[in-house]
Amino acid sequence: MTSYPKTAALMRRGAEFLGSEHAILCGAMSWVSERNLVAAISNAGGFGVIACGAMTPELLDAEIAGTKALTDKPFGVNLITMHPDLFELIEVCARQGIGHVALAGGIPPKGSVEALKAFGAKVIVFAPTLALAKKLLRSGADALVIEGSEAGGHIGPVSTSVLAQEFLPALAEDHLVFVAGGIGRGEAIAGYLEMGAVGVQLGTRFACATESIAHPDFKKAFFRAGARDAVTSVQIDPRLPVIPVRALRNKGSELFNAKQREVANLLDAGELEMAEAQLQIERYWAGALRRAAIEGDVEHGSLMAGQSVGMVTQEEPVAQIIATLMTESEAALNRR
Numbered sequence: 244m245t246s247y248p249k250t251a252a253l254m255r256r257g258a259e260f261l262g263s264e265h266a267i268l269c270g271a272m273s274w275v276s277e278r279n280l281v282a283a284i285s286n287a288g289g290f291g292v293i294a295c296g297a298m299t300p301e302l303l304d305a306e307i308a309g310t311k312a313l314t315d316k317p318f319g320v321n322l323i324t325m326h327p328d329l330f331e332l333i334e335v336c337a338r339q340g341i342g343h344v345a346l347a348g349g350i351p352p353k354g355s356v357e358a359l360k361a362f363g364a365k366v367i368v369f370a371p372t373l374a375l376a377k378k379l380l381r382s383g384a385d386a387l388v389i390e391g392s393e394a395g396g397h398i399g400p401v402s403t404s405v406l407a408q409e410f411l412p413a414l415a416e417d418h419l420v421f422v423a424g425g426i427g428r429g430e431a432i433a434g435y436l437e438m439g440a441v442g443v444q445l446g447t448r449f450a451c452a453t454e455s456i457a458h459p460d461f462k463k464a465f466f467r468a469g470a471r472d473a474v475t476s477v478q479i480d481p482r483l484p485v486i487p488v489r490a491l492r493n494k495g496s497e498l499f500n501a502k503q504r505e506v507a508n509l510l511d512a513g514e515l516e517m518a519e520a521q522l523q524i525e526r527y528w529a530g531a532l533r534r535a536a537i538e539g540d541v542e543h544g545s546l547m548a549g550q551s552v553g554m555v556t557q558e559e560p561v562a563q564i565i566a567t568l569m570t571e572s573e574a575a576l577n578r579r
């Protein structure tokens with residue numbers, strides 16, 4: 244018997260799809276969503292997702308094996324669509340029998356969804372517009388995450404509350420939709436479940452869990468920050484479209500501007516193609532996040548964080564965070 248009957252009833256389809264007790268995903272966070280955090284989330288009844296990020300196929304293989312050693316619960320893998328070895332990474336997931344793969348960072352390239360479905364994986368996609376979401380769901384995606392601009396990391400331009408109103412009435416009856424971005428408390432989870440979501444995805448709230456390997460100084464920066472400190476990067480050259488990134492304000496923002504100038508100059512000189520220019524920008528972010536999250540250089544690295552960072556005030560075990568979220572959601576639904 245669950246202690247959260249109303250929340251569990253609204254999460255039923257999502258939890259069945261994930262094979263977890265609660266339909267709460269911990270969104271993939273590069274460097275942070277490795278074996279320890281992923282296994283802790285799944286062991287606590289949520290659904291952990293390994294962030295493949297810029298990992299090589301060999302590293303991903305080792306990370307999956309390491310996670311399996313720490314949990315026998317289901318967990319997923321998040322692959323970035325622009326990764327040059329995407330299809331090799333998919334083969335690694337196939338060999339390892341991964342049940343759920345999220346394709347993030349852009350429209351899944353031709354054949355990728357098919358390659359995942361060929362070995363029985365359930366495919367989770369992100370879509371910035373309703374039209375694209377419908378197309379991806381028609382062409383085989385099993386579930387959708389809508390992620391609003393409140394989120395940490397790479398973001399789109401539209402807030403979670405507006406995306407939820409656009410997507411859920413249109414899709415929730417026939418499809419599995421998870422809501423992400425700006426969720427820090429269970430009351431918000433209850434609200435999105437009532438609108439038809441089958442579950443939620445959180446990143447910022449879990450980044451500083453006890454089990455997270457993020458550097459203590461990275462965690463301290465989160466505990467000190469408020470919503471308005473989590474700002475978006477700016478694009479400084481109109482020819483070089485960069486996906487905005489939400490992170491805590493620090494000197495790293497200036498370094499990113501310098502990097503954009505450097506890449507724009509190479510574009511000007513004809514020394515770089517646009518696709519390579521964008522890859523360089525993405526590699527920059529991967530390096531900058533590692534610098535802050537792993538090495539602890541919170542001045543010059545990237546402190547990717549969502550606006551819910553103000554609700555992250557102390558280090559807590561994952562199980563406690565999940566219990567708090569479920570309790571808050573249940574209390575909210577009981578007040579209705």
Ligand SMILES: Cc1cc2nc3c(=O)[nH]c(=O)nc-3n(C[C@H](O)[C@H](O)[C@H](O)COP(=O)(O)O)c2cc1C
Pocket residue numbers: 269270271272273275294296321347348390393394395396397423424425426444445446447448450546547548549550551
């Ligand atoms: C530090 C950090 C790193 C992230 N890295 C990735 C990533 O590598 N791939 C990805 O798809 N999403 C990434 N995200 C987004 C999360 O998976 C998740 O969708 C998001 O954090 C949810 O919004 P919230 O931060 O408001 O909870 C990252 C988020 C954070 C905070």
